[in-house]
Amino acid sequence: MQNQLNASVARLIVRCLENEGVKYIFGIPGEENIHLTDALNDSSIRFILVRHEQAASFMADIYGRLTGKAGVCMATLGPGAINLLLGAADAQTDSVGLVAITAQAGLNRIYKESHQVIDLVAMFKPVTKWSEMLLTPGAVPEMVRKAFKVAQTERPGAVYLAVPEDIESMPTPLEARPLPVNVVRDDAPSPSQIARAAQVLATAKNAIVLAGHGAARGHAQEALLRFSEKLRIPVATTFHGKGVFPDNHPLALGAMGFMRHDYVNFGFDQADVIVAVGYDLQEFPPARMNPHADKQIIHIQRYPAEVDDHYNIAVGIEGAIPAALDALAAAVSPKTNFNLNGSKIRALLQQELDRGRVDSSFPIKPQRLVADIRAAMGADDIVLVDTGAIKMWMARLYPTYKANTCLISNGLSTMAFSLPGAIAAKLACPGRNVLAVMGDGGFLMNSQEIETALREQIPFVALIWVDESYGLIKWKMELELGRSSHVDFTNPDFVKYAQSFGAKGYRIGAVDELLPTLRTALAGNTVSIIACPVDYSENIKLTDKLGEFEFVVDAA
Numbered sequence: 001m002q003n004q005l006n007a008s009v010a011r012l013i014v015r016c017l018e019n020e021g022v023k024y025i026f027g028i029p030g031e032e033n034i035h036l037t038d039a040l041n042d043s044s045i046r047f048i049l050v051r052h053e054q055a056a057s058f059m060a061d062i063y064g065r066l067t068g069k070a071g072v073c074m075a076t077l078g079p080g081a082i083n084l085l086l087g088a089a090d091a092q093t094d095s096v097g098l099v100a101i102t103a104q105a106g107l108n109r110i111y112k113e114s115h116q117v118i119d120l121v122a123m124f125k126p127v128t129k130w131s132e133m134l135l136t137p138g139a140v141p142e143m144v145r146k147a148f149k150v151a152q153t154e155r156p157g158a159v160y161l162a163v164p165e166d167i168e169s170m171p172t173p174l175e176a177r178p179l180p181v182n183v184v185r186d187d188a189p190s191p192s193q194i195a196r197a198a199q200v201l202a203t204a205k206n207a208i209v210l211a212g213h214g215a216a217r218g219h220a221q222e223a224l225l226r227f228s229e230k231l232r233i234p235v236a237t238t239f240h241g242k243g244v245f246p247d248n249h250p251l252a253l254g255a256m257g258f259m260r261h262d263y264v265n266f267g268f269d270q271a272d273v274i275v276a277v278g279y280d281l282q283e284f285p286p287a288r289m290n291p292h293a294d295k296q297i298i299h300i301q302r303y304p305a306e307v308d309d310h311y312n313i314a315v316g317i318e319g320a321i322p323a324a325l326d327a328l329a330a331a332v333s334p335k336t337n338f339n340l341n342g343s344k345i346r347a348l349l350q351q352e353l354d355r356g357r358v359d360s361s362f363p364i365k366p367q368r369l370v371a372d373i374r375a376a377m378g379a380d381d382i383v384l385v386d387t388g389a390i391k392m393w394m395a396r397l398y399p400t401y402k403a404n405t406c407l408i409s410n411g412l413s414t415m416a417f418s419l420p421g422a423i424a425a426k427l428a429c430p431g432r433n434v435l436a437v438m439g440d441g442g443f444l445m446n447s448q449e450i451e452t453a454l455r456e457q458i459p460f461v462a463l464i465w466v467d468e469s470y471g472l473i474k475w476k477m478e479l480e481l482g483r484s485s486h487v488d489f490t491n492p493d494f495v496k497y498a499q500s501f502g503a504k505g506y507r508i509g510a511v512d513e514l515l516p517t518l519r520t521a522l523a524g525n526t527v528s529i530i531a532c533p534v535d536y537s538e539n540i541k542l543t544d545k546l547g548e549f550e551f552v553v554d555a556a
């Protein structure tokens with residue numbers, strides 16, 4: 001019996017996953033993958049049993065984002081696999097390595113109408129880089145190696161593998177074993193492209209850097225500092241790239257991507273050259289920063305840019321981002337006359353935050369919430385920001401100092417990734433505090449994972465901004481239609497709800513309670529849920545203010 005198990009496909013898959021360095025698999029088993037689930041018992045891999053497969057896919061997504069290694073999620077065929085789709089799509093659109101493995105009906109019945117069968121390979125195809133089914137036991141080593149290689153190689157993304165139920169328990173060929181892991185190395189930047197880019201910068205009147213998620217993936221933080229300090233070029237980040245350039249740096253301009261013309265946009269308005277570093281067009285549409293398609297763009301990324309009529313590349317530099325930045329910095333003489341009025345832009349953001357910090361109204365203003373969250377969190381601590389009006393406030397205002405410390409879904413912009421994501425973040429970075437901030441809509445979409453976190457003893461804090469509404473949609477309706485409908489709801493008692501799981505529950509009843517409660521919860525080493533009423537009348541005030549705002553450019 002033992003010999004037969006040793007040689008099974010299930011066993012070999014597990015050995016191949018160990019060979020890839022997999023430490024965690026997030027998922028729910030089903031009848032059709034009990035052998036694979038069982039084989040994990042004799043491995044170094046910890047299976048995190050969840051309460052909804054969608055949450056497992058978000059956990060794999062965030063684990064992949066924080067570690068640079070593909071996160072792994074697992075489910076049964078049919079409904080289980082379908083539930084993995086959202087997190088797989090989120091990883092794909094956020095350029096994160098993820099491997100989803102599910103059961104499928106056996107080859108003995110998959111060709112005909114049959115219980116729980118849908119074409120899963122076809123279903124995953126549009127949201128993955130590679131989607132395939134294991135058709136023969138001997139293919140396991142190659143398919144698992146390929147899955148990880150494809151998922152992790154730039155541009156990273158999701159991969160799907162279906163394992164038919166009858167194949168899973170078959171014996172494997174004796175010689176089948178995990179393949180050596182080799183890593184795709186970066187190209188050095190091309191000297192001729194560097195020279196052409198240097199030429200563009202030499203003639204620039206005003207240059208600006210846009211740093212995207214690829215800069216964080218490429219560990220370009222230090223090189224970005226060297227580049228911008230030497231050439232005195234200010235740096236904006238995407239929502240996704242938040243933290244890859246420290247927001248407390250004199251050359252920082254803040255995050256680009258808000259739905260209206262934000263302060264940082266004034267920097268782009270004045271620039272004639274954009275140095276886009278690790279930016280993918282999925283992060284936000286280039287028309288927002290280049291509305292007249294008249295700016296020269298230097299695109300530094302490990303692969304060519306997507307085509308867009310507002311993103312016409314003057315020079316593309318493909319290869320390792322830090323090396324490209326250093327080479328370009330070395331090839332250009334610093335200029336003293338770049339002037340994007342960066343200090344003015346920074347001051348506008350700072351004023352908003354400073355006013356928020358001392359605002360004592362209740363329900364609490366978003367600006368005060370952001371200021372208190374920042375005060376409670378260390379520079380290395382991780383905040384996951386869910387999708388909603390909350391994202392707009394956090395992305396614009398939350399000062400971020402390190403890459404991957406403020407995680408936002410901005411490719412797919414899905415709701416409800418942040419609570420399960422917090423569990424994975426704590427596993428990936430056990431020494432850091434992890435806070436998930438979300439709307440009351442997003443919270444109830446995946447709050448069942450509180451049970452997972454408590455059972456698996458993975459502490460985190462969730463802060464819910466309570467407005468009893470799908471706030472972002474209400475905002476947009478009011479902005480564009482002058483009224484809103486079908487967006488309001490009621491909530492359960494969040495404190496009792498948290499306590500019913502065995503978690504700590506807090507309700508903020510006065511503005512001064514927020515910061516101490518956050519601090520207590522973060523120090524608590526358990527799962528804590530904090531419900532805080534938010535004053536979203538600020539939403540319309542913000543878009544009105546930005547709409548009317550006139551930025552006076554000071555001459556150089």
Ligand SMILES: Cc1ncc(C[n+]2csc(CCOP(=O)(O)OP(=O)(O)O)c2C)c(N)n1
Binds near residue numbers: 389391416438465473
């Ligand atoms: C899974 C999913 N469903 C719907 C949407 C569309 N959507 C974006 S934000 C939003 C409202 C979010 O409400 P809530 O979580 O309460 O946060 P708030 O906007 O109030 O801060 C909706 C419905 C989405 N992005 N993702």
